[in-house]
Amino acid sequence: VHCLSRDFTVRGFFGRGNKILRAVDDVSFSVAEAEILGIVGETGSGKSTLAKMIAGIQQPSSGWVSLSGEIVASRDLKLAKPVRAKLQYIYQDPSASLDPRWTLKRSLHEPLVTHTDLSPQLREEKILKLMADLELPSALLDRYPHEVSGGQQRRVGLARVLLLAPKFVIFDEPTSGLDVLVQAAVLKLLRDLRQEFGLTYLFISHDITVVSSICDRVAVMHNGSIVEIGPVNEVLVNPKHPHTRALLAASLRIGGARLTDDPPAPRERET
Numbered sequence: 001v002h003c004l005s006r007d008f009t010v011r012g013f014f015g016r017g018n019k020i021l022r023a024v025d026d027v028s029f030s031v032a033e034a035e036i037l038g039i040v041g042e043t044g045s046g047k048s049t050l051a052k053m054i055a056g057i058q059q060p061s062s063g064w065v066s067l068s069g070e071i072v073a074s075r076d077l078k079l080a081k082p083v084r085a086k087l088q089y090i091y092q093d094p095s096a097s098l099d100p101r102w103t104l105k106r107s108l109h110e111p112l113v114t115h116t117d118l119s120p121q122l123r124e125e126k127i128l129k130l131m132a133d134l135e136l137p138s139a140l141l142d143r144y145p146h147e148v149s150g151g152q153q154r155r156v157g158l159a160r161v162l163l164l165a166p167k168f169v170i171f172d173e174p175t176s177g178l179d180v181l182v183q184a185a186v187l188k189l190l191r192d193l194r195q196e197f198g199l200t201y202l203f204i205s206h207d208i209t210v211v212s213s214i215c216d217r218v219a220v221m222h223n224g225s226i227v228e229i230g231p232v233n234e235v236l237v238n239p240k241h242p243h244t245r246a247l248l249a250a251s252l253r254i255g256g257a258r259l260t261d262d263p264p265a266p267r268e269r270e271t
């Protein structure tokens with residue numbers, strides 16, 4: 001990811017005209033294969049805009065994103081579907097990725113119908129295997145999203161993405177709104193999937209405890225820029241930037257950031 005910018009035109013108040021807001025400003029970093037990079041920062045710091053530009057959902061006003069050396073997002077770039085499928089964004093709200101009028105079966109077949117030429121039988125086999133991996137009973141297939149739990153909705157949303165065999169998955173607040181037990185189960189699942197499929201994650205969260213328990217490195221965003229980036233056990237233990245210190249202090253006040261002693265995952269090569 002290199003030098004991304006994103007300008008929004010914000011309508012001015014009290015007749016002062018339009019104003020340009022630079023939501024993400026000259027951000028540059030790389031993520032290694034099978035690494036989990038956390039992005040933290042207060043609301044409005046530019047995390048989601050950055051993630052959506054990487055995923056190709058929003059276009060940067062300048063700069064580029066490359067995956068394994070291939071440019072996958074830049075201004076005016078239209079990508080072929082198979083390339084696009086390698087880089088997936090998982091919305092914060094699981095219902096955003098599931099159509100309420102569709103059964104889970106239809107929601108799970110849809111990405112395979114759109115992106116592959118698999119026969120209905122092969123699609124079904126692939127879906128059932130992945131559901132078993134995600135501990136989703138096959139009996140749920142005939143249900144509608146509102147007929148399953150929030151944790152199950154998230155797993156189905158995840159299954160839709162994994163069916164496309166992505167390399168890089170961006171999670172936007174994947175554990176927000178979940179109770180702690182479900183939160184722990186989702187984090188375990190994400191760790192297991194990284195292990196099994198060698199996936200690389202960008203993990204956006206405002207929860208420093210969650211970030212410290214799953215991420216290898218963390219980037220701290222403030223006003224559209226990355227003010228500090230490094231291994232979780234360095235940045236969150238000995239923060240150098242005053243903004244990181246302020247974030248940590250606030251997090252400690254409302255419940256405590258707990259740091260993990262888990263060793264970081266092995267990193268192989270840059271993607």
Ligand code: ADP
Nearest residue numbers: 008009023041042043044045046047048049050
């Ligand atoms: P975060 O994910 O860290 O909360 P965002 O990326 O959502 O931050 O927002 C960064 C900044 O860009 C904020 O000031 C937000 O108000 C602004 N912004 C985001 N989306 C739009 C938009 N579509 N139009 C105008 N401003 C936007």
